[in-house]
Amino acid sequence: MSTQPQDCSGGYTVPVWLAAAARAALIHLRGEPCTRTQPLWLDPTALAAGAQPQPVPVEAVAPLADGWVLAMACCDPGSDVLDITRGLRLWVQLRWGEGPGDWLALRAGEGVGVVQASGDPCLSAYARQLLEINLRPLVPQGRRLELQVVIPEGRRLAERTSNAAFGVVDGLALIGTQAEVQRSAGPDPLAQALAELRARCSAPGFGGDLVLVIGENGLDLAPRLGLPAGLLLKAGNWLGPLLVAAAEAGVRRLLLFGYQGKLIKLAGGIFHTHHHLADGRAEVLTALAALGGLDGEALQALYDAPTVETALAELALRDGSRAQQLRQSIAAAVEERSRRYLARYGQEAMAAGAVLFDRSRQICAQGPVGLELLTALRDPA
Template identity: 70%
Template sequence: MAETGFILPVWFAAAARAAVLGLLGEPWRDSQPLELDPGAEPTLVPVEAVAPLAEGWVLATARSDPGSGVLDLTRGQPLWALVRWGEGPGDWLDIAAGEGVGVVAATGQPCLSSYARDLLMRTLRPLVPPGWRLELRLVIPEGRRLAERTSNAAFGVVEGLALIGTQASVQRSAAPEQLEQALDILRRKASAARFDGALVLVVGENGLDLAPRLGVPADRLVKAGNWLGPLLVAAAAAGVQRLLLFGYQGKLIKLAGGIFHTHHHLADGRSEVLTALAALEGLSGPPLAALHRAPTVEEALAGLQAEDPDLAARLRARIAAAIEERSLAYLSRHGHRSTAVGAVLFDRGRRLSAQGPRGAGLLRALAGPTVLPAAEGLGGGA
């Protein structure tokens, strides 16, 4: 039976598979079997139509369904996959961003997470004859408009929606079910036979995708979503001795103000926290007022960086240190005093922007020699 509740890359993979079968002259089926994880049993994913077009293209369509009870702006959106045989030399699969699919501004390449790209390749490779090349163009007709309601641009993704995600099913970052899932994952990892006492809490998909690129093993990662407070306490209770908080600076700064549920519907205060820490670092008068007026933390820090790079660096370091101290105080209030908490922040360019006193050493210990310096961007799927 066909299933629902998948991220965008899964629907695109199903549509792309149907389109390639059409290109091969095979009869189309309204559900496509996908190996959602390497070696997993095939899962049937619905598609809606397949049709040949001009210039050798074949179009297949699917419709996004994130599952019941999920607030997702892509629900019901049509997704198009167009394929044709390529000419000349090149890789066997050429993935292009069509209308409404986001690209990384720095490179112009489609913004796909590693999971999305691997899923497409795993799905399509068995269908492409040896020595042949396949051109795949992904389209979200309403993607450009929908992207205006997301934070894609804050992470350097333009022209449409990013195709991200690290697993097939939709994760609910603000729902209570997501907290239960995260707690279960955390406890299982902390109780594993080879567990050595260290874990990494990542706030969202960007951190979940970025941390492995820095060399952090996937088995160290737990996606916290917005439930950082309960997961901090659960980690300490489960015996985690070294805990790294890894996330976007515009989100984690809330912890520096003692806000441990970070969903914007519950609390914000980012501008106030930023301004208070900047004042403690010596900023005052009109520059401090300008910092407070900035529409986002990202823009505030970028403006300060342009005016006074040394002060901006000190402020970012103070933010990371404050996150660590407030997290330790939060744990202490809940009766836990033996867990070391570190913080590492990244900016919208996916560059490490700040590391707290504990976070710097913890990241080096977890990631090893592959950790990139803070000035280097990582690009790729946001």
């Protein structure tokens, strides 16, 4: 493998580093010289559009026993991004497959998240597309590949994510919907969301209603629950400025729709929700539980639980009605804190409601305003 230094920028999501390492291993498997950068098409439509591949660095490639080739890439989300993937080593083991089957058999090794219900690797559609366009043209007709992915630190780092809340266990998910990392803690996504918000509100026929969806899971779930796609606006972590901007732009009714473990921060007055900047979820949860009459060991168990989801699930096993009461208290507190936040900026006229869903992607709580808005905004069909 060439050791010449290469000028390659970071700023890429995990699927890009996976594809780079897998391609390097495949080049070695083919018996061809392997360099420190791999030319990757990062857009599934790039080949048809005639675009040029982009150089993505890899750190090592080496042969192993039994026909395996090992390759490693070091994830780099970009110099100005706060992300747990910074410096993350991603290993792939690749060899020719035996017998019939699909051209690629992908297995999750240590530290790679799997879907709990099926045991399959948690891999985004974009990640599969990158492997398809960058590897498949290099696989000879009639041959197939076995690919195993290993993330040595994945199991530990997964504890700092919400993977388990959505049924992904044992490690980090290989997800990402585009090549570049979205800087959700920085101002760029806020500017983009504000621009889209203002365009929506100034469009002919705008009726004054908006659903602010927190996260990809919410964006996928909302239409299934009957919320019209035309009302949905994906929010990053800058929820406070978006609330105020929505009111200023003429939104009269706004529904906050998101995962309970994320929206609970608003119940504590935290309106920038990136985990690097603010957390406080355990404190908010236990404060609301104490106000509802919970005390002693049960209250301590809530505080000690690793996630909001776990805390509420364990409480439900002991006292289902109290757990549901607490969930409703969270939703009501989100609405009340949002009302206060808007009032601080002179925007009391906009009604803000909250609807929360859980790890099973079922609605688990709704505030009084949220219940009214959910009923009113759902498509009758």
